[in-house]
Amino acid sequence: MTLEEIVKYPLEWTKGKGERSDVAISSRIRLARNIAAYRFPVRCDAGELKEIADAISKVLTASPMLKRSKYVAIDDLSPLARQVLVEDHLISPEFAKGGAGRMVALDERGLVSIMVNEEEHLRIQVIMGGLNLQEVWRIAQAIDEELEALGYAFDERLGFLTSCPTNVGTGMRASVMVHIPALEQMRSCGSLIRECNRLGLTVRGTYGEGTEAEGALYQISNQVTLGLSEEELIEKVSSVVAQVADQEEAARQELLRRQGIKLEDEMWRSWGALRYARLVSSREALKHLSLVKMGSDLGITPHLDVEEWNSLILNIQPAHVEAFAGRALSPEERDVARGNFLRGRLKMINEE
Structure with a gap:
């Protein structure tokens, strides 16, 4: 293969x-x-x-x-x-x-x-x-x-x-x-x-x-x-x-009850980071994607279905980013490529 x-x-x-x-x-x-x-x-x-x-x-x-x-x-x-x-x-x-x-x-x-x-x-x-x-x-x-x-x-x-x-x-x-x-x-x-x-x-x-x-x-x-x-x-x-x-x-409902607007703000900040950031590490991407998925499940951030989210958490991994680029990348180049990928995918989701 x-x-x-x-x-x-x-x-x-x-x-x-x-x-x-x-x-x-x-x-x-x-x-x-x-x-x-x-x-x-x-x-x-x-x-x-x-x-x-x-x-x-x-x-x-x-x-x-x-x-x-x-x-x-x-x-x-x-x-x-x-x-x-x-x-x-x-x-x-x-x-x-x-x-x-x-x-x-x-x-x-x-x-x-x-x-x-x-x-x-x-x-x-x-x-x-x-x-x-x-x-x-x-x-x-x-x-x-x-x-x-x-x-x-x-x-x-x-x-x-x-x-x-x-x-x-x-x-x-x-x-x-x-x-x-x-x-x-x-x-x-x-x-x-x-x-x-x-x-x-x-x-x-x-x-x-x-x-x-x-x-x-x-x-x-x-x-x-x-x-x-x-x-x-x-x-x-x-x-x-x-x-x-x-x-x-x-626990999600309890968090929402306790934190309210603070939790919503955290989820929207994660959405904004993924939607607009130019440099995104894999650890940072997973952290934000986790919050965006919880926000989607709670009906706060734009809807992100399970298959789309699974695809995102897979394709932002380091080897996948390099494979899509078709060449070896430095850590910073990977972060740039990951940011480009996430901005494109979330833009499409936001427009649906």
Whole structure:
């Protein structure tokens, strides 16, 4: 795949068609799987990793569900193309570093991505918009069953065997990206994180473990994979996210009641910054887009539908800005290009 093809690649999650999409941005199921006949990737040399990739490729290309997918060796992609895939949430930052035998399969809808030879032999990922974990699990499970022909490493007592002990068991991470600006402003995120930890869940930043939450975007996911079934884990995450969505909606009304014109002014200032600024960093853009989205949901600033907002938060990311420019940019050039992009898009929204 070329950089141009990757930038234009459709992403199902950006459509925001699932439930509670005003707060739940996307739902993801990720399955960690290893092949019993091979050592874990961390113990393999380059020859073994390539052999594993070849074995997996044969099964993937024969899969009815994945027959129209693109199969890409990470080392064949430019650093910029890899970073675009990271920002699309299709591959992990670690996987983007490349290496022998690392490839990714991408289905034609931008719904499924399968990383080969990351931390495990296989990382099967399905991602959709809104709070939609049940449907995401249905698709992930069907793909998983097709790939069982590889001969998974499985123990009757422990479940699926993985190189990372925290993935042993179901090997599943069920996560939902949430946008919670009101809870963040009311400084309720600390108590939210503690409550999630108490329930066996974890709250991470925008791009997962080790990353910060920007633009009030957080990931809520299961912390353990052993001792509960996939269905029980999905139900727990879904239930908590539904409660978080309720709390966020209540917090927005409470903020509006407490702050009134001050909150409206803050939202309109963010709209003005995005609509007229000439230099905009990605962090600043996410901060303002977060407030503008809350303003839109409250009927204060111009209407911004979920799909448009998802597209905006994606396309202002550094690699996307450079990809649209078609060349490497300095930080200041990126900020200029981002400002030009945002002014054009918000002008169109304002005129509709």
